[in-house]
Amino acid sequence: MIEPRLSTDEPMRLHRLRCLSQLDTPLEERFERITRLAQRLLDAPIAAISLVDADRQWFKSIQGFAAEETSRRISFCGHAILHDDVLVVEDARRDARFAGNPLVTGPPNVVFYAGCPIRSVDGSTLGSLCVIDRKPRKLSREDLQALQDLAKIAELEFSTAMDRGAQEELIKQVDALARIAHVDSLTRVWNRESIFRVLEKEIAAAKQAGRSACVIMADLDRFKPINDTHGHVVGDEVLRQAAKRMLGAIREVDALGRYGGEEFMIVPGNCEGLESAREVAERVRERIGGAAFHTESRDIEVTVSLGVAYCDDPGTMTVDALVKGADDALYRAKDNGRNRVETAIVSGEGAAKAA
Template structure:
């Protein structure tokens, strides 16, 4: 077992995570951008931003490792959290504590770790920016500076992160257990239950502000065929890929939800019809740019989308918006079964 944080620090950390309202929240493009940058800049297998809470390490963003949560005592980051300073282990098998660690002796067999502490406004360590690799590494001064810079950026994002009004209301009124129950376990975006609550709040806000509101329904083309031919593990990879692409290509504050099966719903508040078209076109293009690489080979992932836009001044329920978006999605799929298409209904 690695070093544990002091109890008084853990109490302060817990209070601060509640105040930041960032624990058990969905995927966020701001943090995903930072972990992608860290993975590329450092040339490592895995890059992650993680938060500590009640003996758990929860991953806000992670690249290269399909994991959501770990026991804190079973994590490398426990040392960084306990010491509150940059931690570098160039070869885990040469470190007395890490050599016995389950992540070294068992899968994924990590041989390198570097972690930078993320602090709150009061200086309490609440998480880490971390890099892992499957081979030992020698760290250069440039690598150290890159990790420090990215850790500072992650810390700044946590301190300044803002959610849209609907998401802020949902998160603010729920305890951690209920908040966790509204996140889809596979894709780490909002689930259907959350989508219904978020849309109801978004409709109220749009009517109160007399602003535009859009609902976009998307599903994966040929998803049953992918599952049948490549297997359910590849199907799960496809769904995670779609969710991450949606989060990365909508605006900060837009709500991305897994609505069921291979179907996703995106709620876009304070938006014009022209901007809706730009966003849906960008999502479609991004999905077409990069095939998904799996153990079975490359999988081309296409999506179809249908969008309903509620103009300022119009009154329409969330259920009506979903129905119109679903109809637009059906028309888009009928228009082309071989590629991604999108359609928009304005009301």
């Protein structure tokens, strides 16, 4: 195995990377979409967007393997960023740079690798979009073009400032090291403390703008039997997949956090009304229950119940009132048969009424 060398512009490259404010941030659907497409178009079991930091590669998005980062010294993407074009490794076991690499001899058991550099607007290499297979293969001209096209889309996404509302404000307020403490380590969405901070900021913005605020509570149905029957490893995989499906159902301006266990909280950004929030919740319900979850054990059918709380009265618009209203609506959804959405309007002194 040969460790990747540093790039000739390493200080500037790292400066550009940190200016992105992307390291250790929660998952985003706009990047999840790219890795899903790469996985599907190139028929690869694993696809990832990797950002190469000083001593690690960190995955902004990864499909097919549960990892958040690896050491830079064993990374394939550490080699890919040194190339002007796509780095193709047809059989890593026979390549002196990678033979004996822990990522080859152990999980994810990389054999084939293709990585296209992702660059900033000034040309600095940030990382790569890569696909991985566990068997030797070649990359066709069509596949090569597809990977390059998707890498260009990733570059555009990194260069585009997204309006993510209150959660964008939170990202800007904390540095890269602090961000780690704000993200749930299993699902890579906001953790409980941080999603509450996002809700607080959203309520403050709503009061200032004179508009409504909403919150959605989502709880996976009958999750305990999944853990009891298939084990916690499978249960964890279901939670990871559920978070990704929820991300795919909400808007970029909406924030998703893990409330605890199998329960999640969604804070709709710039809430336009109760029906708008209910539509978000219905999309989440349909995305979760629309297809079985693929796990190592077996395919598992999963559904979700959701409670939506809405408030347009600045006097009663508080975190506690909205969360309680959404919780009450969630319990009604459970009592009324599960796999459904119930709503509540928070009014006078924070009381919540079914809507």
